[in-house]
Amino acid sequence: MRYYKLVGHTPVAVNSLSEWQEYLHSAQNLVAETIVGSSKISTSFSGFDLTFGEPPLLFETMVLGGPHHGRMQRYSTWEQALKGHDDTVIQVMTIMPPSE
Template sequence: MINYYILDDGHDPIAVSAYEWSQWFENIEHRRVAEDYLFDSKIRVSTVFLGLNHQHWLDGPPLFFETMVFGGETDMLQTRYSTWDDAVAGHQAVVELVKACETPTDTDNALHTHSQSQVG
């Protein structure tokens, strides 16, 4: 059986019906933890709440959040987390990793970033 989750006001996952989940899940702003565009928007780092437990093994904590990289040398890098706070910290760590791994062709634009975050 699949369990569906949404976030409460404290950013903790709570189990809900499939209908409640589908209504809540329609708005990306409910799910977005953070998003950064790096190197003149050539690379995007996105961290979101998944709404499902992605821990596919029987042991270990539930995995509700995911950071992914789109573009660049670390394209498709993916990390998952159990809590909102871990996702916030993990997102920033991935942003720093991407910055360290890239070899910009235009050093003036190397660290041009645009951030959008729901931290709080």
């Protein structure tokens, strides 16, 4: 698994797990957070890629609470994450809840 830190809004690979852990303790990784009714939409930088893909997926939007609870999307760049966050907020506001 590769680990990354943000330099500005750009992910940069780090050389070791300890360097990544040190970065996480000192960094603000929240990209955006929005409350819609009983749902919180949160987008953050994780700093690691569980998909092992190219390009790596390092950002994640998650819906917590409400009828869309658990909905998640991952992105490679800060810009994609911001757009994805906004798109998720709009979907939570306008799309009917998933059927049970």
